Structure formats: C-alpha cells, structure tokens
Amino acid sequence: MNSDTADSDSEIPELVPSQSNDQPSAALPNRVPLTIICGFLGAGKSTLLRRILTERHGYRIAVIMNEFGDTADIEAKSITVDGESTTLELANGCLCCSIKDAGAAAIEKLMQKQGAFDHILLEATGLADPGPIAGMFWHNEEYIDAQSIGSENGIALDGVVCVVDAVFGLKQMEEDHDPGTKEGHEGDEESGIKGPGESLRQIAGSDVIILNKVDLAEPSTVSATEAAIKYVNPTAPIHRTIRGELDLGHILGIQAYSSGKQLAPSSTPEHDHDHDHEPGHEHDHSSSSTAVPHYVSRGISSLQVSIPPLSSSQFAAFDVWIRTILWEGRLPDSGTTATEPSSENAIQILRCKGLLLLTSGEQHVLQGVRSMYEISPVADDDDSARSEFPHAGKVVLIGKGLGDEVRSSLLSNVIG
Numbered sequence: 001m002n003s004d005t006a007d008s009d010s011e012i013p014e015l016v017p018s019q020s021n022d023q024p025s026a027a028l029p030n031r032v033p034l035t036i037i038c039g040f041l042g043a044g045k046s047t048l049l050r051r052i053l054t055e056r057h058g059y060r061i062a063v064i065m066n067e068f069g070d071t072a073d074i075e076a077k078s079i080t081v082d083g084e085s086t087t088l089e090l091a092n093g094c095l096c097c098s099i100k101d102a103g104a105a106a107i108e109k110l111m112q113k114q115g116a117f118d119h120i121l122l123e124a125t126g127l128a129d130p131g132p133i134a135g136m137f138w139h140n141e142e143y144i145d146a147q148s149i150g151s152e153n154g155i156a157l158d159g160v161v162c163v164v165d166a167v168f169g170l171k172q173m174e175e176d177h178d179p180g181t182k183e184g185h186e187g188d189e190e191s192g193i194k195g196p197g198e199s200l201r202q203i204a205g206s207d208v209i210i211l212n213k214v215d216l217a218e219p220s221t222v223s224a225t226e227a228a229i230k231y232v233n234p235t236a237p238i239h240r241t242i243r244g245e246l247d248l249g250h251i252l253g254i255q256a257y258s259s260g261k262q263l264a265p266s267s268t269p270e271h272d273h274d275h276d277h278e279p280g281h282e283h284d285h286s287s288s289s290t291a292v293p294h295y296v297s298r299g300i301s302s303l304q305v306s307i308p309p310l311s312s313s314q315f316a317a318f319d320v321w322i323r324t325i326l327w328e329g330r331l332p333d334s335g336t337t338a339t340e341p342s343s344e345n346a347i348q349i350l351r352c353k354g355l356l357l358l359t360s361g362e363q364h365v366l367q368g369v370r371s372m373y374e375i376s377p378v379a380d381d382d383d384s385a386r387s388e389f390p391h392a393g394k395v396v397l398i399g400k401g402l403g404d405e406v407r408s409s410l411l412s413n414v415i416g
C-alpha cells in the first residue's frame, strides 16, 4: 500500500510497487538520513545552522544551504569549488555545502563524498513550504536509490524541523495567508476564502518545532504561540530554545517517516502526560485549542482518532478510507464527486501519521505527506515503537476540513 504522486490536487496518483511492505524503512540499510530545516523569517535558522557548523557536538553533518550568507564566519579546513556548488570541510567534522540549486546534481555531488558525513541537513530558504521538499526525498527513486545518485548510499528522509520565532511567530501566523496565486495552493482573495499561508504549512508539515528566542518573548506570548502550534500540529514535539541551543538528538535521527514513535503522548517535552482514552475519542492534545481563533489557523486543524485493534478486513478498509480522503479530498460516504477544492469545507490533508494495531498482533505505521502515503509494518525488533503503543492504535490527520464527520466516517467505514 504505497502511493507516489505529484503534489497537484488535480492529478490522480498512481499506485507504484511497494517496497516498504516487505521491509520497513526503519531497517533499510545504507541510507543517509536527511533532515529538512525550515522556519519563519528571522526566527533563528542561521543561528541554529551556525551552531551546528561550529560547535563540537560529535555529529558529522553535511549542511546544504542555498548560500553561505552570514553563516560563513566558520573555520574551514579546505574549500572545494565544483561547478554550482562550494563545499567547506569544517574543523568540527561537518561539511558545509553551498549550492545555487538544491536539485539532484548538487545532492549527487555531495553524496559522492561518501564516508565524510553521517547526516544531511537541508536548509529550506525563506518561507518555503516543506511539503513538496519532503515529498522530493520520500519514496523518490532518484534520491533513495544509491546507484541513481552515483553513491554507495541512498538518502532517507529523517524529519522536517521548523524554527518558529517566539516573539513574532503568532503574529506571523495571524498575518500570513495564501492569496491563492500559487499552483496547488488553496485560497481565493476575491472570494474572501483565504488559504493557509506558508507559516502554517510549515508547522503542519513539520515533525519537530524549535520555538526560538524565548529569552525575548513574554511568557504569555510563548504559551499562546505554543498553543497555536499544538492546535495545528499536536504530534510535533516543541522545544523552547535560546539561540537554537538544544541537544541535536532532538532533531537528528528521529526517523519521523519510518516509525510510529512520534505519536506517543509523551513526545512533547513540555507537556508530558499519559492517560487512557476511549477508542475514537482521543481529545485534541491542544487542550488550549479553544484559545486559538480560526483566523490564526486559517482552517488548519488536526484530528486524532484512537483505533482499536483491527481485523485484516478492517485494515484493508482503512487503506480504502485513507486513500479516498488523501487522493480525492472527500470522505468515502460523501458520494462520487470530490468537494470543490476552493470550498471552505473541502478536505485537504497536509500530513498524516498513525499506528495501526492488528488483532493478529502486527503493528503498522501510517505516514503521509499530502497525497503520498505509506503503510508499513513495524519491524519485530523495533521495540521502541512497539512498547509505546501496547493497547490502541491511533491516526492523526493535519489539514483542512477535519470536522467530526471525518472521525465518524473513519470509525464507521473501518470499524463498522
């Protein structure tokens, strides 16, 4: 059950042969993990990258930036200029790669320096929407296949990290909307329907949030910003930082696309709690969500549904359900025509995750970015993912149009 699609809402995706059903991606050998860093304007991305490139943290990271910019005050052992890219070998063991074009050729050149680094960090410049970039590295043969990039190793998407400004982040979310001028984006200025802007798409599409500059923000602003982030994306851990100071283990090697670990309730550092929920009635972890007005989230919200262990036919029904909602933007029970994408009630999923337990004892992880999704078995030896979900599965959807009818549809179509 694996799909690979273009990002366009209008294109109907085609099924591609599944590899991951046979072998969970967590166990795939010889893949260099890649983390995408995005963030709000001025939130502290360069500060975080400078720290990574200069401090002795013990990680050997290749950082890909569009330009060195003000991060260039770094001590370099040697500089290689190769066509469109420049690579600095740094004293702390990292590589800094400046490229004009973050496309295949630059990544290929970097990957040919195999053995020089263990992890790739890709800076997404400005207010980039990480969804399409994440899709580029997830299930894209061009990058995951070692041979096609002329390397010993392929690349595996590890996670998407978003740096949010604790002082202005909430204001940026409030002011940011998509006027509907870009292809594939929703929103229509003339009709008054405003789609989510890039800052909300960044939060929705991220696996970890760094809430930076907390030294400059009022505690009430930090809490309100955190509430807005959790309303949009309840599963991403939020780390409050000053000048990007955090243990890199929180952002590297998180395997956000190959395990169900991130769905654990304890995954948010400041809000550790553990409690049971009735199947299908897990509350929104943003308990302060009522404080987040609609105009902040632009209709983006999340839905978490706990799912009891499924029989194999229920598991198959889940695949049909999720495929219909992701590919056609509608519920299976809502007739044959998709809701108009411009309609305020249209369903648009930016990110989905889940862990499904089967009555047979098997566990499967759901991962999705836009219309691409994958359901893959948790490896028998992946105890960390298993032990966190002893009794119930869970599905988390982040996007637009996620009302209670979506929860009801999921439960009635799958559990019956």
Ligand SMILES: Nc1nc2c(ncn2[C@@H]2O[C@H](COP(=O)(O)OP(=O)(O)OP(=O)(O)O)[C@@H](O)[C@H]2O)c(=O)[nH]1
Pocket (backbone or CB within 6 Å): 039, 040, 041, 042, 043, 044, 045, 046, 047, 048, 126, 212, 213, 214, 215, 216, 241, 242, 243, 244
């Ligand atoms: N007080 C304080 N200043 C910070 C912190 N993080 C970054 N800064 C400062 O904020 C300014 C912007 O930080 P940058 O790291 O350049 O932000 P950026 O996200 O890379 O900015 P753009 O690339 O322009 O979007 C710089 O002057 C930093 O020194 C922080 O946690 N606290």
